[in-house]
Amino acid sequence: MNIPGPVLILGGKSDIGLACAHAFAAEGHPVWLAARDAGQLEAAKTDMALRHGVEVETFAFDATDIAAHEGFVDGLPALPSVVICAVGAMGEQLDNERDVAKAAQVMRANFEGPATLLGVFANRMEARGSGAIVGISSVAGDRGRATNYIYGSAKAGFTAFLSGLRNRLAGAGVHVVTVRPGFVNTAMTAGMDLPAKLTAEPDELGTAVLNAVRKGRNDIYVRRIWWLVMLIIRNIPEMVFKKLSL
Amino acid sequence: MKLGGWGRFGAEDTALTAPRDGSEAAEALTRGPVIARGNGRAYGQSAVGKTTTISTRNLNKMVSFDAKKGELVAEAGVLIGDIIDAFLPRGWFPYVTPGTKFVTLGGAIAADVHGKNHHIEGSFGQYVTWIEVMEADGTVTRCARNKNRKLFEWTIGGMGLTGVILRAAIRLRPVESAWIRQTMVPAANLRDAMRVFEANHDATYSVAWIDCLATGDALGRSLVMLGEHATAGDLDVTRARRPLAIPPKRKLSVPFDMPGFMLNGHTVRAFNKLYYWKGCRAEGESLVDWDSYFYPLDSILGWNRIYGRKGFLQFQCALPLSTARDGLTALLSAISEAGQGSFLAVLKRLGAQDSRFSFPMEGYTLALDFPATTSALALMDWLDGITLDHGGRFYLAKDARMGADTLRRADPRVGEFAEMRGQKGRAETFQSVQSERLKI
Ligand SMILES: Cc1cc2nc3c(=O)[nH]c(=O)nc-3n(C[C@H](O)[C@H](O)[C@H](O)COP(=O)(O)OP(=O)(O)OC[C@H]3O[C@@H](n4cnc5c(N)ncnc54)[C@H](O)[C@@H]3O)c2cc1C
Numbered sequence: 001m002n003i004p005g006p007v008l009i010l011g012g013k014s015d016i017g018l019a020c021a022h023a024f025a026a027e028g029h030p031v032w033l034a035a036r037d038a039g040q041l042e043a044a045k046t047d048m049a050l051r052h053g054v055e056v057e058t059f060a061f062d063a064t065d066i067a068a069h070e071g072f073v074d075g076l077p078a079l080p081s082v083v084i085c086a087v088g089a090m091g092e093q094l095d096n097e098r099d100v101a102k103a104a105q106v107m108r109a110n111f112e113g114p115a116t117l118l119g120v121f122a123n124r125m126e127a128r129g130s131g132a133i134v135g136i137s138s139v140a141g142d143r144g145r146a147t148n149y150i151y152g153s154a155k156a157g158f159t160a161f162l163s164g165l166r167n168r169l170a171g172a173g174v175h176v177v178t179v180r181p182g183f184v185n186t187a188m189t190a191g192m193d194l195p196a197k198l199t200a201e202p203d204e205l206g207t208a209v210l211n212a213v214r215k216g217r218n219d220i221y222v223r224r225i226w227w228l229v230m231l232i233i234r235n236i237p238e239m240v241f242k243k244l245s246l
Numbered sequence: 247m248k249l250g251g252w253g254r255f256g257a258e259d260t261a262l263t264a265p266r267d268g269s270e271a272a273e274a275l276t277r278g279p280v281i282a283r284g285n286g287r288a289y290g291q292s293a294v295g296k297t298t299t300i301s302t303r304n305l306n307k308m309v310s311f312d313a314k315k316g317e318l319v320a321e322a323g324v325l326i327g328d329i330i331d332a333f334l335p336r337g338w339f340p341y342v343t344p345g346t347k348f349v350t351l352g353g354a355i356a357a358d359v360h361g362k363n364h365h366i367e368g369s370f371g372q373y374v375t376w377i378e379v380m381e382a383d384g385t386v387t388r389c390a391r392n393k394n395r396k397l398f399e400w401t402i403g404g405m406g407l408t409g410v411i412l413r414a415a416i417r418l419r420p421v422e423s424a425w426i427r428q429t430m431v432p433a434a435n436l437r438d439a440m441r442v443f444e445a446n447h448d449a450t451y452s453v454a455w456i457d458c459l460a461t462g463d464a465l466g467r468s469l470v471m472l473g474e475h476a477t478a479g480d481l482d483v484t485r486a487r488r489p490l491a492i493p494p495k496r497k498l499s500v501p502f503d504m505p506g507f508m509l510n511g512h513t514v515r516a517f518n519k520l521y522y523w524k525g526c527r528a529e530g531e532s533l534v535d536w537d538s539y540f541y542p543l544d545s546i547l548g549w550n551r552i553y554g555r556k557g558f559l560q561f562q563c564a565l566p567l568s569t570a571r572d573g574l575t576a577l578l579s580a581i582s583e584a585g586q587g588s589f590l591a592v593l594k595r596l597g598a599q600d601s602r603f604s605f606p607m608e609g610y611t612l613a614l615d616f617p618a619t620t621s622a623l624a625l626m627d628w629l630d631g632i633t634l635d636h637g638g639r640f641y642l643a644k645d646a647r648m649g650a651d652t653l654r655r656a657d658p659r660v661g662e663f664a665e666m667r668g669q670k671g672r673a674e675t676f677q678s679v680q681s682e683r684l685k686i
């Protein structure tokens with residue numbers, strides 16, 4: 001029987017990242033949680049170890065500190081079997097429009113940082129000839145909309161990156177999964193009045209990611225309805241689209 | 247947003263917030279009046295805040311487990327089902343569990359829930375070692391039987407009206423297997439059912455499903471289900487190989503509201519008859535897995551939708567031993583006379599309990615649910631009266647429509663509860679839509 005390998009969660013404090021961690025831990029995988037402040041992961045670490053009886057370790061990293069990427073990966077106990085990136089930041093669209101520093105920060109936290117870091121894992125997994133890479137992107141990347149195109153454009157970049165990476169590694173034994181959640185009930189969306197039928201709980205993402213890794217799925221929406229919603233949104237002619245408020 | 251209870255009868259506007267730690271919870275208190283909300287399994291508006299509702303969904307970490315004492319420390323939002331998932335494989339099970347595993351630790355303490363073993367093992371509160379409560383001024387007080395005892399006693403069964411439970415320590419029961427040895431005993435009528443309960447007082451679990459549309463000599467016809475945790479020796483070879491595991495089950499879900507007319511006197515009558523005869527055929531002993539035994543309804547997610555958009559109501563009262571037979575006869579006669587059958591009518595023997603504000607008392611409890619219609623509301627007023635006449639009381643976790651007067655007449659403890667509420671800013675800070683209606 002296969003011994004479940006370690007799963008690294010980048011953005012280990014996020015609700016989506018933690019839900020993924022629980023899903024894998026429940027299957028016996030050791031879990032490595034990484035966040036900017038590793039001290040804030042202690043409660044989650046104890047909880048996860050108690051619930052699932054697996055080894056849990058915590059690490060500090062900053063996805064936007066690009067120079068530190070190689071060193072961070074070197075510092076891990078080993079190259080993980082699965083790496084899941086749930087790093088992201090939305091900010092406020094209005095702030096992002098007016099303040100270039102804020103816009104750049106959103107672009108870095110959703111695209112530049114996650115993509116370059118996953119790139120380091122990709123190279124090493126390719127050399128090893130095995131592994132799975134999961135990127136949590138967003139439906140916001142499917143088409144830019146006035147209300148959140150700074151975040152959306154970074155996610156679009158991330159989605160394209162993941163698709164290229166999957167293409168590159170298809171023959172190398174490394175599987176890449178793109179996850180495009182719609183609305184998820186997390187810290188990021190706290191206080192927003194979201195439509196219940198379109199809003200997934202973090203658990204649903206955890207299960208979906210676990211299944212995608214196991215079954216070799218490439219690109220998933222969570223809550224199937226989002227596939228349809230985005231199909232429609234992508235196909236509205238630009239002439240009409242530009243006048244809509246979505 | 248609009249928020250209601252499990253019965254989906256009525257919804258009120260409230261701001262829902264889900265703090266991630268003590269300081270966020272303290273901040274939420276300043277947007278009061280508030281009430282804590284666990285997983286919203288109370289039927290009425292016990293967990294709907296007057297202004298703000300504090301969800302414990304993000305206070306859901308397990309903190310520690312002492313395997314010598316079987317003691318778990320966890321945050322209030324942890325579900326009973328999570329505790330089972332984590333600890334049954336290691337040979338532990340909650341001492342007391344309600345009929346759904348989707349309740350939180352905080353909700354189980356605040357309603358001081360009872361299970362099928364109440365007659366000998368008491369309610370949930372008995373297995374709570376300590377509780378950390380955030381009081382009206384935002385400070386956190388740890389209370390136990392030997393420390394801040396009054397706060398401890400009022401919080402157990404206090405329906406969130408003493409403060410927000412943040413964490414608690416509870417003891418778990420060691421078990422050898424994930425299976426229950428069930429004995430099904432058909433009872434021809436109420437007298438017979440009560441005889442079975444009394445004769446089996448030493449059974450760990452006992453509960454009866456009751457056909458509340460049966461009349462005459464068959465009034466109170468029921469299936470009494472007794473249960474014991476199976477030991478390793480009770481299992482066959484296959485099950486004994488992995489005694490603490492059960493085969494995975496398929497989950498059904500009710501994705502949309504069923505039209506209300508699907509549930510009426512005829513369908514309920516037909517269902518009840520069928521259920522009773524099936525039960526009689528299953529008479530005797532069988533092995534049942536823990537999930538099917540304790541939580542038969544949980545396998546149908548969102549089953550509360552079968553009652554349609556208008557929602558449904560639950561009636562649950564407890565009657566003292568001395569008046570139980572007369573009281574139950576009167577209640578069941580009223581129900582069958584009204585022709586308002588209920589799919590889920592449950593009769594249970596309760597053991598003695600002395601507590602500040604909890605529901606159970608020595609005697610019998612009857613729980614029924616009805617689709618929310620005007621005739622059901624009228625019937626429930628009638629049932630209230632019968633309960634009062636027989637010295638009974640009502641379960642607040644199930645109530646969605648009782649009047650303040652009825653509660654006062656049923657429960658002399660309300661006076662002292664109100665007095666406690668008058669202290670330390672509790673009454674101003676902690677209010678639910680239910681507490682306002684009941685004036686407590
Ligand atoms: C199918 C089903 C079967 C049931 N069977 C039984 C049964 O057999 N026995 C039984 O006793 N009950 C039973 N119940 C009722 C249920 O156990 C109680 O209503 C329980 O309180 C629900 O827990 P919850 O976490 O959903 O709490 P909620 O419904 O969210 O809240 C219930 C009460 O607890 C308070 N509360 C919740 N969390 C906290 C907290 N952290 N701090 C302070 N107060 C808090 C709320 O303010 C509210 O007053 C059943 C309910 C259902 C739906």
Ligand SMILES: NC(=O)c1ccc[n+]([C@@H]2O[C@H](COP(=O)([O-])OP(=O)(O)OC[C@H]3O[C@@H](n4cnc5c(N)ncnc54)[C@H](OP(=O)(O)O)[C@@H]3O)[C@@H](O)[C@H]2O)c1
Pocket residue numbers: 010011012013014015016017035036037061062063064085086087088089109113136137138139180181182183184185186187188189
């Ligand atoms: N919630 C939704 O509706 C939704 C929808 C679609 C996609 N998503 C995506 O899902 C992912 C997880 O988000 P969430 O909803 O769980 O929200 P979240 O809790 O806010 O998670 C975002 C995480 O990103 C981390 N992060 C931000 N900048 C970082 C940086 N420079 N370095 C390291 N970590 C950084 C944060 O870490 P710290 O703890 O260190 O701050 C935080 O844990 C994100 O990529 C998000 O874009 C969410």
